Amino acid sequence: MRLVIAGLVCVTCSALAAAANEALSRPTYNTYGLPGLIDMPSAESAPDAELAVSDSYFAGTNRTTLSFQILPRLTGSFRYSQIANYLAPGSPLFDRSFDLRFRFLDEGRYRPAMAVGLRDFIGTGAYASEYIVATKHIGDRVKVTAGLGWGRLSSNGGFSNPLSVFGSGFDTRPVRGVGLGGTVVANTWFRGPAAAFGGIEWQATDRLSFKAEYSSDAYTKERSDGLFAYNSPFNFGVSYDVTDKLNVGANYLYGNTVGIQATFTFNPKHPSKYTGSVGPAPAPVMVRPSGSAADLGWTQQVDAAEILERNLSLTLASDGMELEGFSVDARTVRVRVRNDRFLHEAQFIGRVARVLTNLMPASVESFVIVPVTGNGTPTSVVAIARSDMEELEFAPDGSWQSYARAEVSDAYGVAGSIPRVGSAFPKFTYGFGPYVAASLFDPTSPVRADLGIQASARYEPRPGLVMSGQVRKRLVGNRSGLIPSNSVIQRVRSDANIYAAQGDPAITHLTIAQYFRPGPDLYGRVTAGYLEPMYGGVSAELLWKPVDSRWAFGAEVNYAQQRDFDQLFGFQNYCVVTGHASAYYDMGNGFHFQVNAGRYLAGDWGATLIVDREFDNGISIGAFATLTDVPFSQFGEGSFDKGLRITIPLAVLTGRPSRTEISRDIRPVLRDGGARLEVDGRLYDSVRDYHEPELEDGWGRFWR
Amino acid sequence: MTRALISLLACLVIASCGSSGGGVAGMAIGAARGLVGANPKPADLRKTLTPEVIASLPGSVMLIELPERGAQAGVLRVTQNGPNVTWAGQDGSTVAFNDGILTATRGLGSDLMSADLRDVVAAVYGNGTEAVRIHRHLDGEDQIYSRSFVCRYSAASGQRAKVLTGDFEATLVRENCASSDIEIDNLYWIDGSGVVRKSKQWVGPDAGYMLTELLKG
Numbered sequence: 001m002r003l004v005i006a007g008l009v010c011v012t013c014s015a016l017a018a019a020a021n022e023a024l025s026r027p028t029y030n031t032y033g034l035p036g037l038i039d040m041p042s043a044e045s046a047p048d049a050e051l052a053v054s055d056s057y058f059a060g061t062n063r064t065t066l067s068f069q070i071l072p073r074l075t076g077s078f079r080y081s082q083i084a085n086y087l088a089p090g091s092p093l094f095d096r097s098f099d100l101r102f103r104f105l106d107e108g109r110y111r112p113a114m115a116v117g118l119r120d121f122i123g124t125g126a127y128a129s130e131y132i133v134a135t136k137h138i139g140d141r142v143k144v145t146a147g148l149g150w151g152r153l154s155s156n157g158g159f160s161n162p163l164s165v166f167g168s169g170f171d172t173r174p175v176r177g178v179g180l181g182g183t184v185v186a187n188t189w190f191r192g193p194a195a196a197f198g199g200i201e202w203q204a205t206d207r208l209s210f211k212a213e214y215s216s217d218a219y220t221k222e223r224s225d226g227l228f229a230y231n232s233p234f235n236f237g238v239s240y241d242v243t244d245k246l247n248v249g250a251n252y253l254y255g256n257t258v259g260i261q262a263t264f265t266f267n268p269k270h271p272s273k274y275t276g277s278v279g280p281a282p283a284p285v286m287v288r289p290s291g292s293a294a295d296l297g298w299t300q301q302v303d304a305a306e307i308l309e310r311n312l313s314l315t316l317a318s319d320g321m322e323l324e325g326f327s328v329d330a331r332t333v334r335v336r337v338r339n340d341r342f343l344h345e346a347q348f349i350g351r352v353a354r355v356l357t358n359l360m361p362a363s364v365e366s367f368v369i370v371p372v373t374g375n376g377t378p379t380s381v382v383a384i385a386r387s388d389m390e391e392l393e394f395a396p397d398g399s400w401q402s403y404a405r406a407e408v409s410d411a412y413g414v415a416g417s418i419p420r421v422g423s424a425f426p427k428f429t430y431g432f433g434p435y436v437a438a439s440l441f442d443p444t445s446p447v448r449a450d451l452g453i454q455a456s457a458r459y460e461p462r463p464g465l466v467m468s469g470q471v472r473k474r475l476v477g478n479r480s481g482l483i484p485s486n487s488v489i490q491r492v493r494s495d496a497n498i499y500a501a502q503g504d505p506a507i508t509h510l511t512i513a514q515y516f517r518p519g520p521d522l523y524g525r526v527t528a529g530y531l532e533p534m535y536g537g538v539s540a541e542l543l544w545k546p547v548d549s550r551w552a553f554g555a556e557v558n559y560a561q562q563r564d565f566d567q568l569f570g571f572q573n574y575c576v577v578t579g580h581a582s583a584y585y586d587m588g589n590g591f592h593f594q595v596n597a598g599r600y601l602a603g604d605w606g607a608t609l610i611v612d613r614e615f616d617n618g619i620s621i622g623a624f625a626t627l628t629d630v631p632f633s634q635f636g637e638g639s640f641d642k643g644l645r646i647t648i649p650l651a652v653l654t655g656r657p658s659r660t661e662i663s664r665d666i667r668p669v670l671r672d673g674g675a676r677l678e679v680d681g682r683l684y685d686s687v688r689d690y691h692e693p694e695l696e697d698g699w700g701r702f703w704r
Numbered sequence: 705m706t707r708a709l710i711s712l713l714a715c716l717v718i719a720s721c722g723s724s725g726g727g728v729a730g731m732a733i734g735a736a737r738g739l740v741g742a743n744p745k746p747a748d749l750r751k752t753l754t755p756e757v758i759a760s761l762p763g764s765v766m767l768i769e770l771p772e773r774g775a776q777a778g779v780l781r782v783t784q785n786g787p788n789v790t791w792a793g794q795d796g797s798t799v800a801f802n803d804g805i806l807t808a809t810r811g812l813g814s815d816l817m818s819a820d821l822r823d824v825v826a827a828v829y830g831n832g833t834e835a836v837r838i839h840r841h842l843d844g845e846d847q848i849y850s851r852s853f854v855c856r857y858s859a860a861s862g863q864r865a866k867v868l869t870g871d872f873e874a875t876l877v878r879e880n881c882a883s884s885d886i887e888i889d890n891l892y893w894i895d896g897s898g899v900v901r902k903s904k905q906w907v908g909p910d911a912g913y914m915l916t917e918l919l920k921g
Contacts, residue, residue, distance in 0.1 A: 267844075269843075269844050269845055270844040271844055272844075273813075273814075273910055274813030274814055274910065275813070275814050275841065275842050275843055275844050275846075275910070276813065276814060276815050276817070276841070276842035276846070277813065278811060278812065278813035279796075279811065280795075280796030280797070280811050281792065281796055281797050281798035281810030281811040282810060284782055284783045284785070284790040284792070284798060284800075285783075285785055286783060287783075287784070287785045287786075344846060390785065393785050393788070394785060394786070394788040394800065394802070394807055394808060394818060395818065396818050396819065396820035396838060396840065397818075397840075398818055399817070399818075399840070399848050400848075615845050616845040616846050616847055617844060617845045617846045655813060698846060700817075700842055700846050700847050700848040701842070701846055703817060703818075704810065704815070704817070704842065
């Protein structure tokens with residue numbers, strides 16, 4: 001944890017260092033999916049924010065690793081490995097492990113870059129090891145690495161621990177039982193014998209590099225399991241960049257075995273080649289002829305407002321925006337608009353304002369735009385002067401100037417005063433299509449999935465009152481083969497295999513919800529019905545989020561009853577009152593924190609910490625962990641609930657406007673402790689989109 | 705591997721349909737395009753924009769081409785804001801010029817969000833031999849970044865220039881600009897009435913140069 005804190009403190013200094021390092025050759029990934037040599041680590045870091053998925057195979061060992069350059073100096077990895085014969089002949093180990101590496105020293109003219117790393121520091125410990133490593137470029141194309149390893153990285157050529165000068169406690173490494181895994185076992189770190197490793201990498205061309213290393217890993221267990229014969233500590237490898245995103249490599253390992261690997265990298269900072277998207281241009285601003293603003297003749301026309309409303313509604317609809325409220329007088333137009341198309345709310349608001357310059361009579365100077373969430377909640381008021389639109393359309397710094405001149409305030413009270421557009425309600429939408437439901441990391445199969453068809457419908461008779469439901473019918477799949485639960489606490493999530501087997505067809509949700517504004521800065525939601533595949537009941541939520549605040553606080557209380565395995569209308573006997581108090585904080589430097597504290601589905605009390613690195617293009621990558629009063633021994637494998645989560649908006653990949661996002665939680669194992677109810681339409685994410693600092697973060701798109 | 709990512713994406717968001725139209729299938733295909741960078745090739749406008757077709761179009765017409773993208777568009781003048789004239793193409797993109805000098809694009813991808821042309825306009829029209837231009841673009845995180853250029857100008861009169869609709873006598877203004885990392889060369893063919901009838905202008909790092917030919921004033 002200290003590493004993480006040190007990393008956060010160092011954000012600024014490392015940003016500068018990162019720029020300097022980019023001049024040197026890009027690191028290649030090792031068989032553990034981190035920047036490094038072949039089997040050994042190096043002191044290098046990937047470019048900031050780089051995400052790498054790698055797969056390596058040799059001698060019955062397959063490692064699939066997801067690495068993320070969390071900060072310029074801090075690398076984190078999650079790995080899923082399969083090691084043949086590990087548990088018994090013919091019985092492989094499916095192992096999940098986490099790594100961290102912190103580069104604490106930058107490369108200088110004479111001094112090397114240095115890093116400290118923990119391999120498999122949470123998990124069952126098959127790869128548990130620690131290292132300190134230094135890497136130095138010699139010229140532009142040669143890198144030399146040398147390091148000291150502990151744990152597994154001292155199994156070849158180990159000598160007595162040099163850290164023992166700090167105390168005899170470093171002499172021996174406490175035995176870490178494979179046990180349940182999942183916990184941080186800091187009392188073994190850097191203890192026991194140490195060993196030296198090292199190697200060299202030569203970048204022959206821009207795409208091709210050769211590596212040689214001396215490994216301090218003896219692969220004791222794998223050798224005794226008969227996976228390969230160990231003839232030499234020397235490894236040789238070749239690495240080739242097929243494209244700037246894909247690297248492939250081949251290694252000759254331990255004197256008699258050939259291994260292969262492939263690494264795919266993706267940088268959330270540069271998600272596609274078309275920055276700013278290739279979606280259609282916005283309507284050009286229409287400039288009023290001088291003097292025309294004085295003409296108020298139109299206000300005498302009886303049906304003027306009606307005609308303007310109709311034209312505006314049609315024009316907005318053609319660009320994926322829904323006019324829900326409208327009023328106009330001689331100087332001011334007020335609109336409530338829902339955004340169905342644009343990921344960036346500022347882009348949406350800019351487009352509404354552009355359309356208004358085209359359609360409103362010349363005397364209307366003030367545009368009051370109230371954006372509404374997807375669930376009909378008015379969130380903020382953005383007031384824009386029409387003359388600013390005219391003046392700044394081509395202003396060199398028009399983005400910043402228009403932001404500075406726009407006024408953003410709370411929509412409470414304002415939204416209600418705008419008459420509703422009659423044709424906007426009721427809203428009815430439906431969908432029909434295929435679905436994939438996947439379960440990752442089942443001990444007997446890394447990926448299990450069901451494929452089928454689903455139908456959904458949504459009905460909103462008036463703003464904020466939403467009825468919706470979805471039915472799924474499986475066509476093929478093997479999620480019912482997930483291993484049966486061995487949980488000793490209430491089985492609130494671990495019966496996924498039975499739900500998968502019996503829910504065919506299944507009603508995944510069927511709810512009625514009301515979204516409302518109980519007061520200034522306050523947002524409310526009440527949802528009732530079949531809330532999610534496993535639970536039904538009633539859910540109530542209240543959120544406090546001032547329009548210009550980085551902080552938000554929320555509270556949610558639910559009464560939930562476990563649904564029948566067939567996921568139709570029946571319930572089982574288990575019911576629980578569950579809920580959380582939540583605090584949200586947007587740090588402003590790309591990091592977002594959320595804490596939920598309260599009672600979870602199994603009746604356990606505890607708290608969840610979620611840390612996300614959010615990119616202004618909508619991509620976010622984060623990690624979460626939950627500790628509750630369920631003891632690790634009762635929780636079972638993994639000891640407590642934790643995982644990674646990734647959100648990628650489709651728009652950043654396609655370059656086309658869309659609000660669809662691909663979101664995925666990646667958990668090493670899903671069990672019953674620290675399990676939260678899943679309810680659609682939780683308030684925070686939709687509300688903050690139209691608040692500060694999110695609006696400002698996306699304002700570069702105002703004129704797009 | 706790009707393909708693998710696309711299939712992965714396709715798995716995650718497979719085709720579907722509903723009241724909101726097009727749906728996710730189209731988006732997934734778009735995603736594939738965005739990643740691979742492939743664009744369908746339409747008919748050559750240099751062949752289809754015949755004098756009759758040009759005459760039948762309302763108002764002013766310009767042909768723009770992006771050679772690095774292999775893209776072409778016929779654009780029509782739609783509106784004016786001060787000295788900036790906006791032209792729109794059928795494909796939904798717009799381009800804007802300040803006295804013939806590119807000041808903004810929308811919908812091309814890697815768009816020119818704005819251009820500070822304070823001294824450039826005067827220099828192109830012969831008042832000055834040096835100017836600074838500042839371009840603004842969106843980066844991969846949707847933040848505005850700027851790139852400034854120092855430009856030098858030279859002009860040669862009495863040049864024959866050829867556009868789709870015929871030849872004309874022009875003053876060829878050459879604009880050579882350097883920023884910290886790149887150098888660009890813009891060309892403007894200005895006719896006797898002081899109108900830029902033909903040009904080659906740099907849009908941005910990905911779109912490259914844009915060629916323009918004014919077909920009908």
